[in-house]
Amino acid sequence: MRTVGLVVEYNPFHNGHLYHLQQSLKITGADAVVAVMSGNFLQRGEPAVVGKWARAEMALRAGCDLVLELPVAYSAQPAQWFAYGAVAVLDACGVVDALCFGSESGDLASLDAVAGLLADEPEALARELNARLRQGMPYPSAYTAAAGQLLAARGMADLAFSLEQPNHTLGLHYLIALRQLKSRIVPYSVRREKAGYNQADVTDAAIASATALRKLIAETGSWDAIAPFVPSYALEILRREAEAGRAPVDWESFARPLFHELLRLPPKELAEYAEVSEGLEHRIRRAAGELTEWRVAELLERLKTKRYTRTKLQRTLLRILLGHRKEWLTRERLSAGVEYLRVLGFTERGRQLLADMRKRASVPVVHSAARGDWAYLAMDARASAVYAQAFRKPDPADAMRDFRQPPIRA
Template identity: 55%
Template sequence: MKTVGIIVEYNPLHNGHVLHYTQSKAITGADSVIAVMSGPFLQRGEPALVGKRARTEMALRMGADLVIELPTAYAVQPAEWFAHGAVALLAATGVVDSLCFGSESGSLDTLLPLADSLAEESEKLREEIALRMSSGISFPNAYAAAAAAVSGSKASADTIAEQLAKPNNSLGLHYLIALKRLGSEIVPYTIPRKGAQYHDQVPAVSSIASATSVRRLILEQGLEAASPYIPGYVYEILRREFDAGQGPNDWESFRLPLFHALLTRSPGELDQLHEVSEGLEYRIQKVLPLLGEPKVGQLIDALKTKRYTRTKLQRMLLHILLNHAKGEMTREQLAQGPGYLRVLGFTSKGQALLKQMKKTASLPVIMKPSVLDHPQLRLDLQASAVYGNACPRPSVSFIYGDYLLPPVTL
């Protein structure tokens, strides 16, 4: 049985994701699909609209056979470590033959040779990144320019920098780098993004809209406004979750616990938390009294500069919210990869994959957290509880769902 891996967030699953799933199976000739999915908090430092069980159900109803959780330690990191964690999980299953991701380029012609040259991060690359950041530009832009400068690729530096300025190309490059660093035999494929682009704020005319615009429609106009852009089963799941008071969540849902953390910590205490760096602990203290209202959106706007992107700031605030100490997520620790394969859901075909993984998996496969004591898993459980507590109508069963509920089955 040929199996393709996909790396997803489904916040929420929309028609573009269905197209990616369908084309991934077609281009790879796969019989089954394993999805590595972020938990309650996402790579851009945002809370998911609904919880991970609901999004797992979306994935299974679409056709995915097995959904594995990307640990929080990787799910809320910059592209390098997000990609490393997700690819390491796919490799650890021992059953994944291929990886298919969407990209703006729709081609590996530039990305593959670039990944070959960047897989071993050189001192020269680090110097070039630092040089560019010293001029005040953001890390993503500095990385793109530095990678172009040191790559040795036949493509021009301008072409490389232009390609890496596009978010899905950049993330795809890090998937390829992760495959190289892990020495994995998983074969990469990419397909072009169709219709809406990643950051589009409003839907295009077609039935495909970005997740950003779908969320905006839901939060500002209600679920009905987003219905043309999501499958019917996703509409049903979202309506059920919203009616149960388990969404929709956005950053303002976490306003009270976040501001409590910011108001009760000194700059020195904030400096001990992951991604609080370069004096941001003092900038936070400076802007808090100047806000018109104690809202997360206003805080991010006040903190944002050319150097500090919205995504960087959101991730930093998320680490503050979840009390992630710097020592919990060092480069050395993250390079070791995830410590387990946490199953969120499966179908009958996924059950067959799990049976096969008993022989092939290089990490423990866990259905419930009580069977393993691992620092990354403790962070996952904490994140799920914090997320559940911020829902419109929090319940103990949702807050402690990791302990009380089995994987989603279909």
């Protein structure tokens, strides 16, 4: 059985995601799909609009056969570690033949050429990157500029465009990760159509970005507003979760526990959390004390500078909210890859994949946070407990769901 791997967030699942899934099967000739999906907290440092179990169910209804969780240690990271963690999950399965990702151009050859140059992180790249960071550039801009200079020096300046857009950046890092892990997985790319990754406006009758859909939900307070852009089963699941008080979730849902931590901890202790660096702890404490109301959006506006982008700050606040210390997320630990594969859901074909994985996976396959004492699995369970605090109808059972919920079956 030929299998394609997808790296997804599905926040929420929409028609563009369905197109990518269908095209991935088509161009790879795959019979089955393994999706590695972020849990309750996502790459840009945001909470998912609806929880991971609901999004896993959407994925299965759409045609994915097996949904595995990307640990929160990787899911709320810049592109480099997000991509590395996701590829590490797919590679550890032992059953994934291809990886298909979306990109703005669909130009896999150019991306692969750049990845071949940057995969070993040459000294020149590190030197240029550090120089730009010292100048106050945010990491994404610094990496793009440093890589672009290196490419120009190697006579490859015409390929630098690949680093300027978010899906190109992620795609590049997927390709780099495949090389670093010496994976046998073959990459493919599907051109992103009609809506950009972070495009906030709706410009098509049926395709809109997840960013635009979340904006519509927030502005209208109605799920009907996104009906033209999502499959009927996705809308059905979203409405069910909303009726149960489990959606929609956004950063303001965590204002109280976040500000509790920010005001409780002295700057010295804030500095011990991941993403807090260069005196940012003092800036955070000062800004928290100057707010006119307890709103995360206002805090982010006060903190934002040219150096500290909104995404960087969201990741920082998320690590504080979840209690993630720097020593848990070191380069050495992250580069060691995954120690387990967490199953969120599967179909009948997915059951066959799981049977194959028991023979071929390089790490254990687990169906519950109660099985195994890996540090990153415990982090995921705690993150789910924090996420449950955002629900409008609090239920202690939701906080412990990672220990009790069996994989979703479709």
